[in-house]
Amino acid sequence: MTLQLRVYVPPHPLIKHWLAVARDAATPSVLFRSAMTELGRWLTYEAAREWLPTQEATVQTPLDVSPATLIDPTVPMAVVPILRAGLGLLEGAQTVLPLASIYHLGLVRDEKTLQPSTYLNKLPEKFQPQTRVLVTDPMLATGGSMMNAMAELTQRGIDPALTRIVSVVAAPPALQKLNDAYPGLIVYTATIDATVNNQGFIIPGLGDAGDRIFGT
Numbered sequence: 549m550t551l552q553l554r555v556y557v558p559p560h561p562l563i564k565h566w567l568a569v570a571r572d573a574a575t576p577s578v579l580f581r582s583a584m585t586e587l588g589r590w591l592t593y594e595a596a597r598e599w600l601p602t603q604e605a606t607v608q609t610p611l612d613v614s615p616a617t618l619i620d621p622t623v624p625m626a627v628v629p630i631l632r633a634g635l636g637l638l639e640g641a642q643t644v645l646p647l648a649s650i651y652h653l654g655l656v657r658d659e660k661t662l663q664p665s666t667y668l669n670k671l672p673e674k675f676q677p678q679t680r681v682l683v684t685d686p687m688l689a690t691g692g693s694m695m696n697a698m699a700e701l702t703q704r705g706i707d708p709a710l711t712r713i714v715s716v717v718a719a720p721p722a723l724q725k726l727n728d729a730y731p732g733l734i735v736y737t738a739t740i741d742a743t744v745n746n747q748g749f750i751i752p753g754l755g756d757a758g759d760r761i762f763g764t
C-alpha cells in the first residue's frame with residue numbers, strides 16, 4: 549500500500565459559514581478574528597477524532613460501575629502555531645485542547661522570492677516520540693512555510709503520522725509538496741482553492757490572513 553497525504557474538508561455548516569465570513573473582503577478585522585477563532589475551534593475538533601490518545605477505565609457512577617474512555621494524560625500534546633497568521637487559529641484550538649503545550653514558530657515569506665525565513669523558534673530540541681502535534685496556519689499556498697515547519701518538527705523527533713495540520717485555505721502546490729515529502733500526514737482544512745497567483749496569493753482565497761487578523 550502506498551501512503552498518500554490525506555486532506556479532510558469537513559462538511560460542517562459552521563465551518564462553511566465562518567469560511568464565507570473570512571473570505572468576504574468587507575469583513576472587518578474584529579470579525580475576521582472571530583472567524584479564525586471559530587475555524588480553529590471546529591477544525592481542531594474534527595482533527596482530534598482518531599488522533600487524541602485515549603485509555604480505558606471504569607468510573608463509579610452514583611448508581612453503578614461503568615466502563616469509561618478518558619484522554620490519556622501521559623501522552624504529550626503540542627500545538628505549533630505558525631506566526632503570525634497561525635495565531636488566529638490558536639485560541640479556538642486551545643478550547644478543544646486545553647492541556648496542550650504551545651510552541652511558537654515565527655516564519656515570514658519574502659514578498660518577491662516567496663521563500664520563508666525563521667524569526668522565532670520556540671520548539672524544544674527534542675520531542676518525545678509519541679507526541680501528538682497539531683500545526684496551525686490558515687494559508688497553505690506555495691507550501692514553502694509548512695514544508696519548513698515540518699522539517700523543523702521531524703528533525704526534532706516528531707512522527708508525521710501523529711501530526712495534524714489545521715489550515716483554512718489550502719492550495720494544490722502546497723498539498724502536492726506535502727504529499728511528496730510526508731505521505732502519512734493528515735490535513736484538515738475548510739477548503740481547497742483552485743490556484744496560487746504569481747504574487748503567491750491563493751485564488752480566490754481570503755487575502756493576507758496575517759494582515760487581516762492583526763489589522764496591518
Ligand SMILES: O=P(O)(O)OC[C@H]1O[C@H](OP(=O)(O)OP(=O)(O)O)[C@H](O)[C@@H]1O
Pocket residue numbers: 630631632633634655656657658662664685686687688689690691692693694722748756757758759
Ligand atoms: O505556503 P506559503 O507560500 O509559504 O504561504 C503561506 C504562508 O504565508 C503567510 O504567512 P506570511 O509570510 O504572510 O506571514 P504572516 O503570517 O506574518 O502574515 C501564511 O500565514 C502562511 O504562513
Ligand SMILES: O=c1cc[nH]c(=O)[nH]1
Pocket residue numbers: 633687689748749750751753754755756757758
Ligand atoms: O493567499 C495567501 C497566501 C499566503 N498567505 C496569505 O496570507 N494569503
Ligand SMILES: [Mg+2]
Pocket residue numbers: 633756757758759
Ligand atoms: Mg501575511
